[in-house]
Amino acid sequence: MYMQPNIVDYPNTFNATYPSRNHEYTKEKVAKMSALIEEKIKHFKAHPTLGIICGSGLGEVTKAVKDPVTIAYKDIPGFPRSTVQGHAGQFVIGYIHDVLVVCMQGRFHFYEGYDIGTCCLPVKLLKLLGCHSLIISNAAGGLNAEFNVGDIMIIHDHINLMGFSGNGPLVGPNDESWGPRFFSMHNAYNPAFIKAAKEQMRKKNMPEHVGVYTALGGPHFETVAELRMLKSQGVDAVGMSTVHEVVMARYLGLHVFSFSLITNKCPTTYDGDKNVNHQEVIDTGREKAHVLVDFVRDLVPVLDSIKD
Ligand SMILES: O=P(O)(O)O[C@@H]1C[C@H](O)[C@@H](CO)O1
Numbered sequence: 425m426y427m428q429p430n431i432v433d434y435p436n437t438f439n440a441t442y443p444s445r446n447h448e449y450t451k452e453k454v455a456k457m458s459a460l461i462e463e464k465i466k467h468f469k470a471h472p473t474l475g476i477i478c479g480s481g482l483g484e485v486t487k488a489v490k491d492p493v494t495i496a497y498k499d500i501p502g503f504p505r506s507t508v509q510g511h512a513g514q515f516v517i518g519y520i521h522d523v524l525v526v527c528m529q530g531r532f533h534f535y536e537g538y539d540i541g542t543c544c545l546p547v548k549l550l551k552l553l554g555c556h557s558l559i560i561s562n563a564a565g566g567l568n569a570e571f572n573v574g575d576i577m578i579i580h581d582h583i584n585l586m587g588f589s590g591n592g593p594l595v596g597p598n599d600e601s602w603g604p605r606f607f608s609m610h611n612a613y614n615p616a617f618i619k620a621a622k623e624q625m626r627k628k629n630m631p632e633h634v635g636v637y638t639a640l641g642g643p644h645f646e647t648v649a650e651l652r653m654l655k656s657q658g659v660d661a662v663g664m665s666t667v668h669e670v671v672m673a674r675y676l677g678l679h680v681f682s683f684s685l686i687t688n689k690c691p692t693t694y695d696g697d698k699n700v701n702h703q704e705v706i707d708t709g710r711e712k713a714h715v716l717v718d719f720v721r722d723l724v725p726v727l728d729s730i731k732d
């Protein structure tokens with residue numbers, strides 16, 4: 425039988441370096457961050473039940489939020505800062521229909537220099553705030569030839585490339601009060617959420633793309649050879665986030681719905697001038713803001729009503 429060592433039993437815990445700083449984000453520390461936010465939203469007399477992580481350029485989803493309270497990341501001691509254009513670096517908390525949501529306008533990426541555990545700290549905070557489910561969005565390059573720029577792809581599974589090589593958020597000492605050492609990633613993307621989202625897409629005459637996402641470390645975009653390899657392995661969309669957040673969410677017992685906005689096509693041939701750039705990613709997000717707002721606004725009450 426596997427015996428979980430207590431954090432204090434780890435030899436040299438305080439000198440050891442782990443690839444992830446997750447174990448440093450203790451219940452006590454994250455609860456302080458959560459308490460600070462709770463104080464600012466106490467007039468709602470409820471806790472948020474659904475968290476929304478906005479991808480690059482996708483922060484306009486918060487336009488769907490009524491009576492918003494905005495809290496800058498910099499005003500929460502110990503919370504990281506957003507350094508990427510298109511990530512405002514603030515929480516927006518308020519109602520979408522009758523669901524109290526907490527949106528993150530900005531996430532943290534490995535390429536910003538944050539370790540993978542720090543990239544996932546927000547997920548722990550959303551859990552302590554009372555969320556039972558998350559909508560995790562991202563901007564991604566489309567590898568599937570059927571995807572057009574501006575389409576939404578529902579993520580039904582991922583390939584954890586950074587985790588393959590041991591760079592996972594949960595590497596290091598485990599605190600069982602957050603979640604178990606070992607857990608399943610089977611159906612990590614809640615099938616009931618996917619079904620509900622596909623129904624929304626059908627009603628709205630949107631293409632019903634469902635696919636596999638992977639994240640690379642970035643910040644550079646991919647070579648043609650890398651993209652060909654990913655495509656041959658069944659990847660439909662490529663980005664630089666989300667995967668590790670979903671690992672953390674499942675560890676914490678949160679239900680996940682995730683989607684990519686296809687902001688560019690990934691070049692798998694050498695001809696032509698097909699340089700992907702961040703501005704294109706941001707611009708597509710802005711152009712499609714109305715579609716995203718509409719999609720998320722109608723999805724929130726449906727997902728919130730599905731509890732398992
Ligand atoms: O935060 P996401 O995953 O939406 O951001 C994507 C990946 C890179 O951070 C950036 C590239 O333009 O967009």
Ligand code: HPA
Nearest residue numbers: 563564565662663664705
């Ligand atoms: O083509 C891409 N590759 C990686 N990440 C991305 N984020 C938006 N587009 C892309």
